[in-house]
Amino acid sequence: MFKFVLPLLLLLIAGSGVAWYVEQENNSNSATATRAFYGNMDLRQVDLAFNDAGRISDIFVQTGDPVRAGQPIAKLDTRRFDAALAAAQAQLAANQAIYEKLVHGSRPEDIERLRAVVAADQANLQLRERTEARLTTLTQQKLASPQDLDTARAQRAAAAAQLKADQAQLQLAVIGNRPEDIAAAKASVEAATAAVHSAQIARDDTVLTAPSAGIISNRLLEPGDMASPAQPVISLALTNPRWARIYLAESDLGWIHEGMPATIHSDSFPDRSFAGWVGYISPTAEFTPKAVESPSVRTALVYQARVYVCDPADQPLRLGMPVTVKIARDARPVARGADPCAPEPAAP
Template sequence: MPKLIKVLIVLVLVAGAAAGAYYHFYYEQERKPSDRLALYGNVDIRQVHLAFHANGRILHILVEEGDTVKKGQLVAELDPVRYEANLARAKAEVAAQDQVLARMLAGTRHQEIAEARARLAAAQATLRDQANLHRRNQGLYQRKAISSQTMDTIQAQYENAQQAVNQAQQSLDLALEGPRQEDIAAARAQLEALKAAQALAQRELVDTKLYAPENGVIQQRILQPGDMASPSVPAFTVALNNPVWVRAYLPETELGKVAPGMSADVSTDSFPGKTYKGWVGYISPTAEFTPKTVETTDLRTKLVYRVRVYVCNPRNELRLGMPVTVNIPLKQKADAHRGQSDPCSGS
């Protein structure tokens, strides 16, 4: 019997040692800080309500619902006749004003100056004749050989000749001086205004064509050929599916470990073993209670912060509302994806 008791004591000691080892390996290891953070959320699809930046009747619709479009792809166009006519008129007005300015900058032609000199010479010759006539008749008038009425007529002709010489001299001076600088500046400003109107007409003609702003999928085609389009009425709804957004929630206790720009791996049950490249794009500055749709092991009354994670989706496998798991390595630089024009280009 004592021998049996000793065996039981030995078994108890062995079981205690095993339990201690189990506790140390599992429980103590679980208490060590992990180098990865797991978040749970759902996929959000970004949408663009695509509308024309001009008014007019739709001439062509080039895509259907469900079509994949590339950035810059033409998807629809308006009837451009009115905009083409407006642009042609603006170009003609610019050309006419350009000639006006060129004429002013070139100054007076030498033929016009010669003509002004000739008019001055003719006026001076007439003045000499009128001066001689006035001098001769002045003596006759003093001797009462002619009437005062005749003398008044000769005096008027003499003064008119003087005025004609002055006018011809002014015309020659203006021809030699050329246009005023103020007039040239006004003509140049008018030309710039017409060029701006031409640029606007050109832009309005370009706006009769509607292009996809980013890569995506035509989710809804709202307008049809023949409909009247305007900037306030969307023609399409485009889903931007690469990258997509993941809406997740960060516990308050983990807030200091995550920063915008940190890379992340995203996985889903729909494609086991496959991960998608992502990065933290936004962390809400405002705390909120955990939504009921988010399944975490923490109590739902704890405060969390909404996180937006961008995820590359080149094959369009991540769909709207799909539940996903986001794993964020904590030992990394916070600005890993900042400054990149297209982080999904290599995915």
Template sequence: MTLSKRHAAVAVAGLAALIVLAVAGRALSSWPWSPPASDQLTLYGNVDIRQVDMAFQAIGRVQELRVEEGDSVKAGDTLALLDPDTYRDLADLARARVEAQRVALQRLQTGSRPEEIAREKASVEASRAAVIDAELLLKRRTELLKTGNVSRELYDEAKNAYDTARARLDVASQVSRLTEIGPRQEDIDQAKAMLSAQQATLSMAEQRLADTQLKSPSDAIVLSRIVEPGAMVGPNTPVYTLALTDKIWVRTYISEPDLGRIKPGMAVKIATDTDPDRAYDGWIGFISPTAEFTPKTVETTELRTQLVYRLRVFVRNPDARLRQGMPVTVRVPLGN
């Protein structure tokens, strides 16, 4: 074999080897396989921003502001006061009306006193005596009229007096009977209904008075003070903005391929860029049932076009170094 033929054979063999390698590489690249799963997931997110605008439920002039920006407040702390004079007067008026109606109801429920019954009976006896006197006078003038010793006018006068006395006796008897029976049940029920209405009015007045105090709904930090003392405010006028701190959680996202590797309740470690060596303990509290595109605040180059699921990770024993909006890294140990 000549040298040129040997070179040609070597070239053909090399070309064949390259073709075999290329075919093998293509076959391997199309073979389904997965990289080995890591024993830890690393997620990126932010401490969730939870803030609330605080406003009075009443209308009035701001009397006092008790906290400043940056102050820490506890649930139930008084933040600000409105001028309460008008609302206090309305509450006092409603309270007086309740007491008056309560007395009126008690009087109806108690019924007539023995002295009142005795008074009406005495009135009946007096009316009966007047009837007897008028009847005697009428009889005398009737006899005299027959003999012509009295005028018709005097007779008519005695007759009218007798009729009037009888009518007064009937009225006194009816009043005495009603006094003994006492108030009607319908009157008592009406008085009860009026008392309930007055009590409801008092409750609203007292609530409006209480609404002149603006209280913190939860442990928080004052982010901003929006108005000044003396300003007129109402339910639509925020006075403070608070950042709630009673519970701290992290909002982060996980890609769909890793979704099946986590579940609510799993323990996590949370670190900040400020102090990466200081890890906070936490747990996964919520996994969103719906997918969304990765938010711009946490997207990475690999996740820009992927759908992800939102997670809420609760922080156990947080401190003041975890501030709202701070970027954090969440590591989820997966075990074996």
């Protein structure tokens, strides 16, 4: 009986060894099918400043407040800008009135008045001509002095000149204004309109707004401080996009490509994983930064990559947070133009 037990025991031992080897090989294959990379969370920060110099009257946010795109953040004292806008609007109104006056020309009442003036000038000239004729006859008869005749002749000449001037003025009133004068007045209106727009823009820029959604990371100035275009008021951390900054070895470039899906893990949230995708791989190599926790040799040349995060609504991943990024070797990059964060369609 012992002869049968010993071969059976050896067979069981051999089978156990084969099973252990297969399990270890499967574990080894599964371990190499997904690579882990180590890095930190990163995002963009912008320092917001006013376009014009002025005294800050209000700041509407506190450090740590979330803001949406277009939300007012701070405001300047608007008194100077209101006065400049009012002056520009008044100048526009004056130029517009001059332009309309030239375009419309003389009023019918003005033309009728000028015609009446011309008629009066004609009657006055006829009177002066008759007076001159009488004095000429009287002078020849020695009944009037030559001085009286000279006075009559001068009055007749003055009446003729006045008639000619008033007739010219009437003709200009009937013809209308010169096109050059109208064009110059129109250009003045356009310049005044541009000045109003510029003053309005300056007035609107007294309110500083968020360019994008983000979180207030710092208040650099306070109400009462003087602001200028070169002096930021608020530091804003943009929450979209955010990415994990990792470093790839040269041997990884053959299988990691932009668009490949990835998962991001953080020690702060051990029970959660965050979806993402490889969005950027640097075209140039660099030395591994000392701040990066990587099992590879730190002096080796690596390539920076960004793994963008499909962040959930609560946005738990913060700037500088250490993370582990896992990328499967057999993962397929998303199609060009497709949304990497879009859920996969359900299987039929």
